[in-house]
Amino acid sequence: MIVKNNFFLIGVVLFKEKLLEASTICSLIKIVDDLNKFGSKLVIWDNSPYKQEEKDCEFLESLFNQFYYKHTPENMSLAKVYNNMYKANLGYSFFVLFDQDSEFSVDYFNKVLLESFINKKINLFLPIIKTGDLIASPANRFFVTGRYWKEKRTGLVDAKNKLAITSGMAISINYLKKEFKEFNENLNLYGIDSHFMINYEKFNDYFFVLDYEMKHDLSYFNNEDLEKKLFRFLNHKESIIEVYKKESVLLNIISRFFILGSSIKMSILNKDIRFLIKKKNG
Incomplete structure (x- = not known):
């Protein structure tokens, strides 16, 4: 399999977290050699009140072949952040979104790479994210509420009436450019993923669920x-x-x-x- 240049645009949003302590950044550092081979660009958008230490940014810049750090202390809405990220980098194949508190290995990117080559018409690839024994993402949508999956499903999944957590989404940038256009900037924090999935099913019959379970911290809602x-x-x-x-x-x-x-x-x-x-x- 030949990987073209500029395949993954990786977007990470930080908020009140030190750059090198965020679990997502730590996961990316561990697999930086592979990401560079894939022609990846790492964009870190920092919504924290205070800018990260310059030496930490320089360290990441020395590791990643393509790296960009943006600080917006006004805490820009996530929808605006996502739109700014991908619209400034339209030459990439997939826009991969992460919150700051996800954990993953290079297997995630390998699976996106492989399945996207096999399933060229699919515009969305998702990992499995669990909470306890239930699958929190993807999930079924019942009118306006979500319903966890009780059993694991992988491969092509009917996009109708489905929801998914934004972190871990790998979205075709061609789809974003030509059909979806932009994330709803009237949404500040919540609803961005629901709005995306509801619109995704209007243009696409299926998305692909990877045979990969990503760790994502959902516990903060309880504490x-x-x-x-x-x-x-x-x-x-x-x-x-x-x-x-x-x-x-x-x-x-x-x-x-x-x-x-x-x-x-x-x-x-x-x-x-x-x-x-x-x-x-x-």
């Missing part, structure tokens, strides 16, 4: 203080409205009832009426 939990929940509510408002009337209505029920439930569980408000502060 948050009340203020962080509130911020995430209110952002999540806004994202649901944004994602489904231009879909069918039925989904729009269902999304509103889902938000109402979730808000009441969270308000009772946390004994805080703020979970019922419509918009987050700031």
